[in-house]
Amino acid sequence: MSVQKQSEKANVLIIGSGGREHAIAWKLKQSRKVGRIFCAPGNGGMSLIGKCVNIKADKIRALADFAHRNKITLTIVGPEQPLALGIVDEFQRRKLKIFGPDRKGAQIESSKVFCKQFFQKYHIPTAPFKVFDIVAEAIGFCKTLEYPAVIKADGLAAGKGVIIVKSFDEATDAIKSIMLKKTFGKAGKRIIVESFLKGQEVSMMVLTDGKSIIPFLSSQDHKQAYEGDTGPNTGGMGAYCPTDLIDDKMMEEIKEHILLPTVAGLRQEKINYKGVLYAGLMLTESGPKVLEYNCRFGDPETQAILPLLQTDLFDLFMKTVNKRLGANEKLSWRNGSSACVVMASKGYPGKYSTGVRINGMNEKGNQNALVLHSGTRRDGDKWFTTGGRVLGVVGIDKDLSGALTRAYGLIKKIRFDGAMFRRDIGFRVLKDK
Ligand SMILES: Nc1ncnc2c1ncn2[C@@H]1O[C@H](COP(=O)(O)OP(=O)(O)O)[C@@H](O)[C@H]1O
Ligand SMILES: [Mg+2]
The missing domain is CATH 3.90.600.10 (Phosphoribosylglycinamide synthetase, C-terminal domain)
Known part of the structure; x- marks a missing residue:
């Protein structure tokens, strides 16, 4: 085995400060190709793996300056906000390599209206829905609905912008709270009203360079604070991986009807998507349907998934960024x-x-x-x-x-x-x- 000199190794910068970013840092540390690891801003655990630098994840220009000054080979973006703000566009403009979709690609998460209309246009299975920007029209529509139903703010709301309503009165309250009281600020200028889907929820993340898709293992998370999936929604209280809710046959169906049409649709929209596509799926009686896409790794799913990954994560990131993911690229996983x-x-x-x-x-x-x-x-x-x-x-x-x-x-x-x-x-x- 050849030992690479420290000076030939890659410097990486990981943006974010959560468990997901710690998992990425922990995994990258195992790569023989990775030299110094910087984390902005990082956390206590990440400070044992790399050097934490005090720049917040949304300070895009300061981050690009840092990457430039420190000869960072590759920057990896953990959270959605910097992606939605266009961090990838800024880095690419300055010829700095960065893992993640650009601002246009990140809309798949940053605007639920964009995402749902994309599903409709490309015939990707999802819950039936309507978009509203006028309160009275949204309330009028809710008179005709079956309950439960789901009301969603369009924009980013830190995982809190979705309300499941059990009656017309609850729907009215939710609409007023999002659109009039502006509970989620600008994110609630438009809303989606959609049908409630029954089934098990599964997270399916794939790497894509805009052409190929390489699936990670499937996982399931627990978003609610209390046992039995009750209580308020959180950033996530736990996850496990893989889940046998998705067998090979269903995985083929998900690829054929959901993931591949998504990547083709993004290309059609002239979106040059590189990074992680994370499908939030509902496994319904009539097959898997997409609840939403996220444009980055999930938290805490990533903390469950990466410890099972045996393939070099740095290689995978570089192949993604350089648009060199082969269609037959196979990930290798620990059993169990x-x-x-x-x-x-x-x-x-x-x-x-x-x-x-x-x-x-x-x-x-x-x-x-x-x-x-x-x-x-x-x-x-x-x-x-x-x-x-x-x-x-x-x-x-x-x-x-x-x-x-x-x-x-x-x-x-x-x-x-x-x-x-x-x-x-x-x-x-x-x-x-
Ligand atoms: N159509 C739906 N039917 C049933 N549950 C839904 C539906 N849409 C969303 N949910 C529930 O609400 C949660 C949050 O919705 P999601 O679309 O993933 O938005 P976000 O993660 O941005 O809050 C989902 O994880 C799911 O549990
Ligand atoms: Mg979600």
């Missing part, structure tokens, strides 16, 4: 399952305190259990919370229940005041067994 359980601050997703001391953090992770950080800060060897979601604890084993046992085993060793976590990650598939 992984599960990520999120530990959150007391009160999350409502009000919570930060600066709480975290104990038990000197547990060294191993091949089968690791801790990926979301909201942490390190002061020497002392650890403190900085956010609502604090840690994602990942277990890996031959099956899901083994993976969960390992994750919950490691959680027992970590303590901070008010720590909350769900004890039922994976229940939607485990209960059937």
Whole structure:
């Protein structure tokens, strides 16, 4: 095996500060081709892997300046906001390599109206819907609806812009709150009213260079705060991977009717899409349908998926950015399952305190259990919370229940005041067994 000199290795910059970005940093660190890792702004966990630089994820010009000055070979964008703001356009203008779609491509996530109209135009299966920008018309339409139904703000709303309504009165309240009270600001100028779909929800992420698609393993996440998928929506309380809800036959169907038409449609729209396409799918009685697309890796799905990936992630990113993903590119995966359980601050997703001391953090992770950080800060060897979601604890084993046992085993060793976590990650598939 040839050992690459440090000077020949690639410098990478990871933008973002959550568990997803920590997982990406952790995985890239394993690549022999990667030298220095910079994280902007990063978190406590990422500070053990690379150098955290104090530039926020939406400071696009400052980030491009940093990448230029530090001879960054490749920048990877974690969250959606900088993509929606056009970070990729800015980097490309300055001939800096960056992983992610440009502003036009990011619309697939940043505007739900754009996304739904795209589905309609390219005959991609999705829930029937209508778009409104006038309150009275939206309310009028809701008189004719069957309930439950779904009301969605058009723009980015940090995962909170979707309201499931059980009656006409609830629909009216939701519409007024989004369009008149402007609960989600400008994101609620337009809304979508759509039919409620029943089924299991699955996340399907693929890498695409605008031509080929390379699927990651499927996963399922738990968005709600409390056990049994109840309570308010959060950024995600846990995920597991893979899910056997999607077998080979269904995967073919998803490729043929959803993923490939999407990539072809994007090309047709003259969108040069490079990065991750993340389909939020509902597996309904009449087949898989897309709820939405995200234009980046999911959180916490990524924390469950990347620990199973054996292929060099840096290579995959470079091939994507250079439009050299082969149609037959095969990812190699560890056998078995992984599960990520999120530990959150007391009160999350409502009000919570930060600066709480975290104990038990000197547990060294191993091949089968690791801790990926979301909201942490390190002061020497002392650890403190900085956010609502604090840690994602990942277990890996031959099956899901083994993976969960390992994750919950490691959680027992970590303590901070008010720590909350769900004890039922994976229940939607485990209960059937
Ligand atoms: N048509 C629908 N039928 C049933 N549930 C839905 C529907 N659309 C969205 N949801 C639920 O709402 C959640 C959020 O909706 P989504 O479109 O993914 O928006 P976002 O992630 O931007 O909040 C989904 O994960 C799903 O649980
Ligand atoms: Mg979603």
